Amino acid sequence: MRLVVNKIVLALSILSAVVGLSFLGWILVTLVVKGMTAMSASLFIHDLVDNGLRNLIVGQFVLAGLASLVGIPLGMVAGIYLREYGNGSRYAEFIRDLSDIMMSAPSIVIGAFVYAVAVKPFDGPSGFAGAFALAIMMIPIVINTTDSMLSLVPKELREAGIALGASKYKVIFDIVIRAAKVGIMTGILLSFARIIGETAPLLFTSETSNYFTLDLTSSFSSMTVSIYNLANEPEESARDLAWAASLVLTALVLIINLTGRYLTRNKHK
Amino acid sequence: MLEKLFQKISLGSASFVFVLLIGIFTTLFLAAKPAIEEYGLGFLSDPRWNTEVPIAQPQSDADANAAAQTATSTDVAIQADDAEDMGEDEDLMGDDEDLLGDDEEGSESATKTVYGGLVPIVGTILSTLIAMIFAVPIAMGIAVFLSEIAPKNISTPVGIAIELLAAIPSIIFGMWGLFYFAPIIAETFGGYQVSLLTAGLVLGVMILPFMAAITRDSMNTTPDILKESAYALGATKFEVIKDVIFPYSKVGIIGSIILSLGRALGETMAVAFLIGAVYQLPEKITDPTISIPVAMAVNFGEAAGLGESALFYLGLILFVFSFALISFAKFYFLKRNKG
Numbered sequence: 001m002r003l004v005v006n007k008i009v010l011a012l013s014i015l016s017a018v019v020g021l022s023f024l025g026w027i028l029v030t031l032v033v034k035g036m037t038a039m040s041a042s043l044f045i046h047d048l049v050d051n052g053l054r055n056l057i058v059g060q061f062v063l064a065g066l067a068s069l070v071g072i073p074l075g076m077v078a079g080i081y082l083r084e085y086g087n088g089s090r091y092a093e094f095i096r097d098l099s100d101i102m103m104s105a106p107s108i109v110i111g112a113f114v115y116a117v118a119v120k121p122f123d124g125p126s127g128f129a130g131a132f133a134l135a136i137m138m139i140p141i142v143i144n145t146t147d148s149m150l151s152l153v154p155k156e157l158r159e160a161g162i163a164l165g166a167s168k169y170k171v172i173f174d175i176v177i178r179a180a181k182v183g184i185m186t187g188i189l190l191s192f193a194r195i196i197g198e199t200a201p202l203l204f205t206s207e208t209s210n211y212f213t214l215d216l217t218s219s220f221s222s223m224t225v226s227i228y229n230l231a232n233e234p235e236e237s238a239r240d241l242a243w244a245a246s247l248v249l250t251a252l253v254l255i256i257n258l259t260g261r262y263l264t265r266n267k268h269k
Numbered sequence: 270m271l272e273k274l275f276q277k278i279s280l281g282s283a284s285f286v287f288v289l290l291i292g293i294f295t296t297l298f299l300a301a302k303p304a305i306e307e308y309g310l311g312f313l314s315d316p317r318w319n320t321e322v323p324i325a326q327p328q329s330d331a332d333a334n335a336a337a338q339t340a341t342s343t344d345v346a347i348q349a350d351d352a353e354d355m356g357e358d359e360d361l362m363g364d365d366e367d368l369l370g371d372d373e374e375g376s377e378s379a380t381k382t383v384y385g386g387l388v389p390i391v392g393t394i395l396s397t398l399i400a401m402i403f404a405v406p407i408a409m410g411i412a413v414f415l416s417e418i419a420p421k422n423i424s425t426p427v428g429i430a431i432e433l434l435a436a437i438p439s440i441i442f443g444m445w446g447l448f449y450f451a452p453i454i455a456e457t458f459g460g461y462q463v464s465l466l467t468a469g470l471v472l473g474v475m476i477l478p479f480m481a482a483i484t485r486d487s488m489n490t491t492p493d494i495l496k497e498s499a500y501a502l503g504a505t506k507f508e509v510i511k512d513v514i515f516p517y518s519k520v521g522i523i524g525s526i527i528l529s530l531g532r533a534l535g536e537t538m539a540v541a542f543l544i545g546a547v548y549q550l551p552e553k554i555t556d557p558t559i560s561i562p563v564a565m566a567v568n569f570g571e572a573a574g575l576g577e578s579a580l581f582y583l584g585l586i587l588f589v590f591s592f593a594l595i596s597f598a599k600f601y602f603l604k605r606n607k608g
Contacts, residue, residue: 169275
């Protein structure tokens, strides 16, 4: 009897794993098939007005890149504070918890916040507002990874540096950061991958544009927002374009993710 | 010198998180204030949204449209007046115009637009609930499969694949749901293609990889020695899972579920295509409705005045609720780590 129950439960577990994985496989297959049929080289040299994706890809990178420019240094320095200066203190614990909670804050609410402070008081949606929203999404993620990567650096390394007479600042930059370099790089790549696929914070902050633009003070091309708009359109051609854009986006996210993983893997060997 | 400076900068950056959080909360609160003052807590139980204005209007020509509308329902003589009153809800500069209107002539037949939050709140809760009912058992199955059943050369690649799937942008799930999954669901269960059910299920599929990955991680914390002792006593695999792994990692598993729940609550894009975006309480599970994030995504662009404020009110509710939920989950984890 026990053995029968065991068999049944294990079978159920395997079944549910198969069901779950086949759903996810279904999505991937759909994405690749639909994306590939709509894919062509001309997509990459035309803008959305001419049924291309060039401006969207560039726009999404500019938004995420700008967000990283603010989010990465800020998040890293804050992570350094949590682990190196404030470690163990109540304040650092408090900030660490807050940052963890912020990491799961609903992204649409971040978008609404940025709308209230950076869109409404100025003249409408802008690339800056979009990048600002993405930076807010990014900071807690960078803090979290920096913090946990620094925690892996052995205490003895720091003590050795201090024993040699180095200042704390020197120890952090010349020893701790170097030791945790690869891990931090991975963390940064993963957080970049995370924000480049965000739609909700951009919906009413950067909105999107059909034209190639580098002007950050007005509506800015965003791939994700355009995917949302295109998929809502009734024409088959718009949807095909949305699928192609989705495939490009997913491929980007997965490549960045895999690169990050590959880096840490080499480290362990 | 540099030493001190850097320490200050780092402290400042860390404090920035706190400032940001306070800033978000305050901004949402201030933006929501007109709606909070107008409706109070009754907002939470009011199922009406944008009633008495049957067609949603962009703010730019609100006055003209409002005038046209009131003409159909009220006396033409007080048409101008009403237009001013409508302005209160529809126009950015509503407050000024409203004052003017009131001063000129007491607004007797005020057609006021009412915004209530019940429908999006119920929609959010129900769609998340459906997602959880769907995702929890399957995620548990995957986690058990990965940590206990599968041999290492299967569990490692499958585990990595699951983690990668958790990184796929949620809008992809939404599109797949709209074009491929919804028609099948509608055929099987009847009703509309865009409905509470399809939205909930797609949401469930979306949080599945995340939930499975973090649940597996907490199951993996069970020390091997405990499992081996149980096997040595003659326990079957199921008994080891049920009597050793689950009790040991129970707290972590519950924490993972709550974290995923928080993620599902605030999810916009996977749901936006599928829930239907109509302000209407669902009678059946296959009826379309709306959730808080979707209400914000769809209506923000055209909202102004009280309508926009009501959306901020909804956002504030979502923010506070998910904040509380996630803090609760974190607290659970922390207690465990210290104990």
